Amino acid sequence: MAEKDAVREQIIQAAKKRFSHFGYAKTTMAEVAADCSMSPGNLYRFFPGKLDIAEAIATAEHEGHMGNMRGLSAADGKSVIERLREYFFEEMRYTYLMLEKNPRVYEMASVIAHERPQYANWMLANERKLLVELFDEAERNGEFRIDDKEFTAEMIQSATMKFRYPQLWSKLPLPKLERELDGVLKLLVNGLCAQRARTSPV
């Protein structure tokens, strides 16, 4: 089984190279197979299909990203509010720069989003776990208390959707997006009424 996993990894690496150089559509299973010194048919012993290879690549990427995010959100000496802020900023920059650097990534994301609609939901659910943990911590240290943490996390995701897929929604450059995200987060944290009270600015 360790053997099988090693071959899977080899396939993933070969496909990753091809996908990011030539694009998902322009890469053929025969090419990936040749890169791994095997026949096209043999790929199907390791993956159900081409799209599943792309999904495996995306999942590895996502898990690495989530690792970074967990590190960021575990930073001591900062309030939960501060860490939430940094979380969403980092999230936006990460996506923005990745798509800006390599348009092929956008192609892969589009294909997966189109053919596997549930996949994006799975990633969002993963991120919510992290948010809920942050809410728990805020409750413990008395910073703020939320009744339905899972639901609130979902609402924050809804409200920051525009920044999770930055170049899908607007052609704005990163600095403008950052200014907007800043404004939205302030609203989400303080609300409209709090602007009057002017308590706990972000």
Place this chain on the structure above:
Amino acid sequence: MAEKDAVREQIIQAAKKRFSHFGYAKTTMAEVAADCSMSPGNLYRFFPGKLDIAEAIATAEHEGHMGNMRGLSAADGKSVIERLREYFFEEMRYTYLMLEKNPRVYEMASVIAHERPQYANWMLANERKLLVELFDEAERNGEFRIDDKEFTAEMIQSATMKFRYPQLWSKLPLPKLERELDGVLKLLVNGLCAQRARTSPV
């Protein structure tokens, strides 16, 4: 000039019928011209091009919609917060039902959004005027006070983007969308911190 406007209106009505029955792409300028008993070339004395006819249709629709919205937001005996809530709910339902009723509308919206990127911004700017007026009123009656009203309106639009183009973002049915919009608006109005203070629930 009144004469010219009457012909423009006739063209708009003829095009509207064709666009919503057969779609924008499948409607030809020759057909619209024939419906108006004129030659294709003559259309260009009234509109610069096909897309401008679609834009005129969209603008008329948008202005009618804005009229309804102004009526809604002028309702006395309700707090500004309540009116804001109703505003965004009505906005979402309006779009959702329009696109659900007729898929051709979606095609037209897509074409305009793609070929005239500034058009959507113009509509958003119109809506912001209304929001700013509501903020002014909230300030007058002491409900809440916002420093940069234009910016705050923009931020609220950012945070509710998902609900302005409902079926673009999610395949969720209207009731689920309403529940989500409700949650997001609560966050925007009260913020995270206010959940602890539990003041002025929506």
Place this chain on the structure above:
DNA sequence: AGATTGAACGATTTGTTGAACGTTCAGAAA
């Protein structure tokens, strides 16, 4: 004169055909 036409123009779309692709599986190799 100004208003209107419709043939003509380049661009886009449509239709078609052959090649290339993802996937399968009978059989070869180990």
Place this chain on the structure above:
DNA sequence: TTTCTGAACGTTCAACAAATCGTTCAATCT
């Protein structure tokens, strides 16, 4: 037997041709 191959299958894609469309403008009509 288990692992792997590569030809075969139906589908999708690419390239080219023909038709159609949006748009223009010289000619026609009022």
